[in-house]
Amino acid sequence: MRRVIQKDLILNRNVILINMSVFAACLAFFAVWPEAFSPRAYAGFSSLMVSFLPVSIVTREDKVRAMALGCSLPVSRRTIVKARFLLALILAFLGVLGAFLLGAFVPFSKFEVGDLFAPGPVLMALAGMTLILSLLLPFTLRFGVQGVMIFLIATQVLGVVLFTTVKVTGSVVDVWLVDGIRGGIARLHEAAGPVGFNFLLAAALVALLWVSYLVSARIFERREL
């Protein structure tokens, strides 16, 4: 597994470096610009952005048709998926950490250290990153570049459908859906207390990631190259 990660790092070094610098410039801008983003939004946004980096490592491999290389080397497909998930988590985590440090310490930043390194933003960032990776990686591993497109288009369509349904049915669905979710979360928050709720959330994220890994391994083993 270590070898797969090393291989990905060696072959994608330039991509990673370029992406990191673009992200850094972008995040620095948002950290300094007074109107943009609360600490929570900054955390969420940065986590989404950095999570696309590991995804792009997979899509890039697919784009240059090099997947057959990895799958011909002496390593099982399951191990490849495991390594991809681990690398993705490491990169995303380091990315978020970098984003937080940047936000906190870049000159003229509007954020204080305590603004970002607080339970709210940290949880937000972890949630954002886990969500993106868990949802996108299976698609990407199975369908490559197309997978990302499919995912994005699918989310768009889903959004439009929801929006239209809400408009057409009036407030019924709106109330049922949004209020239902909001109410559910609030009740959960109440029942479990702030610490318990955070714990539950973290557990849910880990579970999501685990399911995503299992699904990915299963479909990647069946992928025809």
Next chain:
Amino acid sequence: MTHRRKYVLVYLSHIYTHNVTYDTNTLFKRRQSGSDMRILISNSSPDPIYQQIVRQIKGQIISGELTEGAPLPSIRKLAHELQISVITTKRAYEELDREGLIDTVGGKGTFVASQNQDFLREKRMTLIEGKLAEALREARMLGVGHEEIMEMVRLLWEEEG
């Protein structure tokens, strides 16, 4: 042939000197101290390649160019040197083995077998006969008579002796 062998060697030493599995030194040694076997393969011959090998090795044993105990290249080396398939040289060696012309000593290699002296003598007599017959054919075509030929043979015999 010489050219080809040189080429094989050059190529081998280029590619495989650093790979422990292939020892070019043994190839060199074999060529320096080993048998002096010449085999020419023709692609246009009606005879299958394995037969060409059998015939030529047999010929060299009968003519005494390959003597008892002389080492032969391994099946795989010969295949590589002649650029033919391993299975073909294998078949040729099997054929020679069956005829009792070579012995394969497990782990040591293949050698020219000790030959039945009567058999060898007979084979070589056939060889002499063939050459004489050829000379006689030539003589007839030139109109050289019986007496004259016998005289020629007598003179040559005395000269050699």
Next chain:
Amino acid sequence: MNGANAQIKDPITGGIAQGLGDGGALPPAIDVSALRKSYKDFQLDDVSFTLPQGFVMGLVGPNGAGKTTIIKLIMNLIRPEGGRIDLFGLDHRDHEEEVKARIGFVYDVPPLYDDVSLNTTKRAVSLFYEKWNESLFNELAQQFQLPLKKKLKTLSNGMQTKFALALALSHDADLLILDEPTTGLDPVFRRELLHGLSGLLQDEKKSILFSTHITTDLERIADYVTFVRDGRVTLTTNREELMENWGVVRGDETAVARIDPETRRGVRRHAHGVEVLTSDVNAARIACGGDVVVDPASFEDVVVLMEGRDAHA
């Protein structure tokens, strides 16, 4: 269906497999049986062949015959719908890592990152092999004149293949799987490559599976040959059996009609006579007498003349 899928039946082969005290006990390098795989417009059906360790097998057939599909199945890039594949006596999926460590592969199209340098790719690939031999790689790179600092996409197809070859040859693989490696290479390098490959076989554990549509590449060095056409194996045998028993008989219609239909494996008619591919050339020679010319069958004769199984039934 009378089993055009000729098995190796010659007594010579039996002898050869164990002959002259040479590694008869090793499991075959590749043992493929009853493979099936279907696509929308193509179907691989009942593909079986065996490559004993220590030999070269040619996988020969026209483009689109299924050679690449067979190689992808062996490399577990695609999943078969039926049949099994054993490499070195081990199931190729259950022992995937173990068997792949012993395989060097060169594909039709190199599956390599085209926008990184050869050196970078080499560094990544070499991580995976315990037996990676850096100095051998450098030696090969020098011999093949590979520009190691350049990106793959700046190289010609032939050069890309040479790079893939250098990677495949540098980890002391026991089995080389080469898919059309000579396409795009000039004749001089082709000859050198075949030299190098036959040099590898000095070690009697090394085996090579070599797919090609250029039959002359392999004519001399292949020990075994498997002919494929339209997704089926039309013949798998060893070259001595092929050279000994198979032939092409040329003559007029009445003369070639005397060949036993059971041994007729393909016919081609043209303005001046008929060509018949036969699996028993000695019987055909006797049956036809002096009215025909008989040649041993070349690989190309088999590719061109051999009928598919359905045509034969």
